[in-house]
Amino acid sequence: MILKISTYGSSILRKKAEPVKEITPALVELAHNMLETMYKANGVGLAAPQVGKSIRLVVIDLSKEEDERTPVILFNPEVKPEDGENPLVTDEEGCLSVPDIWAKVSRPGRVHLTYENEKGEKIDMRDVTGKFARCALHEVDHLNGVLFVDKISIADRAVNASKLKRMVKGNQSSGNSAL
Numbered sequence: 001m002i003l004k005i006s007t008y009g010s011s012i013l014r015k016k017a018e019p020v021k022e023i024t025p026a027l028v029e030l031a032h033n034m035l036e037t038m039y040k041a042n043g044v045g046l047a048a049p050q051v052g053k054s055i056r057l058v059v060i061d062l063s064k065e066e067d068e069r070t071p072v073i074l075f076n077p078e079v080k081p082e083d084g085e086n087p088l089v090t091d092e093e094g095c096l097s098v099p100d101i102w103a104k105v106s107r108p109g110r111v112h113l114t115y116e117n118e119k120g121e122k123i124d125m126r127d128v129t130g131k132f133a134r135c136a137l138h139e140v141d142h143l144n145g146v147l148f149v150d151k152i153s154i155a156d157r158a159v160n161a162s163k164l165k166r167m168v169k170g171n172q173s174s175g176n177s178a179l
């Protein structure tokens with residue numbers, strides 16, 4: 001089932017999401033619907049608040065081709081920078097909730113990621129790097145009400161200010177901001 005993606009200006013995107021206490025079949029189904037929604041929108045990551053559910057659930061799939069899909073479902077993910085030498089890495093990001101905006105964001109290059117999979121097994125991944133690290137940081141930010149446009153340069157904010165304003169306005173007029 002394709003879900004509706006909330007966009008910039010929706011209040012749910014600014015809420016801190018609740019931990020998942022029990023991984024029920026309904027929540028696993030939600031995760032699969034999130035994956036389907038993400039694939040259709042050509043995204044590589046999606047957090048539950050983006051589809052109107054304020055819970056700590058994220059899906060990620062960095063594969064580009066349909067026959068190479070490697071979906072990852074993360075309940076209660078936590079991500080933090082690894083200790084030691086860990087310079088920030090800057091790369092371009094976008095977000096399904098902030099359409100048509102791409103801008104550079106600096107993030108830790110090496111992270112420690114923990115989560116529970118759909119079977120409730122605890123997964124502990126050390127020294128995660130590259131696109132998976134960036135995506136995990138971006139999605140866990142969503143669970144804390146943080147959007148990538150909060151982290152872009154003042155110059156990039158200025159360039160995209162009118163697009164952002166339009167999104168907020170669109171949400172106000174349709175009443176979505178109250179959802």
Ligand SMILES: [Zn+2]
Pocket residue numbers: 094095096097138142
């Ligand atoms: Zn996003």
